[in-house]
Amino acid sequence: MNALGGGGGNGGFWWNRPPRRKRPFRSQRRETKSSDSVGATTGGTGFRFPFKQAVTAAALALTGDTIAQLSEQWRKRTEILEPQALSGSDDSNEGVMSTILMNHNWIRALRMTSYGFLLYGPGSYAWYQYLDHCLPKRTVENLLLKVLLNQIVLGPTVIGVVFAWNSLWLGKLSELPKKYQNDALPTLLVGFRFWIPVSVLNFWVVPLQARVAFMSTGSIFWNFVLSSTMSK
Secondary structure, eight states, X not given: OHHHHTTOSGGGOGGGSOOOOHHHHHHHHHHHHHHHHHHHHTTTTTOOOOHHHHHHHHHHHHHHHHHHHHHHHHHHHHXXXXXXXXXXXXXXXXXXHHHHHHTOOHHHHHHHHHHIIIIIHHHHHHHHHHXXXXXXXXXXXXXXXXXXXXXXXXXXXHHHHHHHHHHHHHTOGXXXXXXXXXXXXXXXXXXXXXXXXXXXXXXXXXXXXXXXXXXXXXXXXXXXXXHHHHTO
């Protein structure tokens, strides 16, 4: 009977023994609550919105659009001022810059920024996670396959989405097929020449957690191209 009762007090029977595992049970409950709270912040499905990557992509999309707008306005302003310079009249650089800033299209800037935050940042982060899950080994074959998939899947998807996003903001969805027909293929070809070497560096050198930031830094140039294309 002592063997059955564990040799404890109160006659040694297990049903007369006081409970002695309350503390581990509480610890387990605390751990359960803690994991529940984590699940609640992620929607209970294990998904966590990549806020840092989204903010990074948004900031760099805004930077690329700002450079595009400033260069467009500077070029237009230069074309206007060239005849005045030849005739001897002069205009201060401060006046030129103030005019450029006053004519800045903030709606266009918001359009590109929201695209980076809501679409490109989270979408590209999920895409890179998926590629690393499917092709985890850092071999030459996997590298080439990732670069190829990046160009034939992510590249056309980004162009298709940003064209649609821009048309939606402008209320010109009916003109979207024509926009695809006229501008999508030339933009895609420019993207191939730029993004293939950048993607090689991205998959071979850059760690996963920094890939969105690296690609978004390259996107300063790419967003300059996209923003210029969108404004045609």
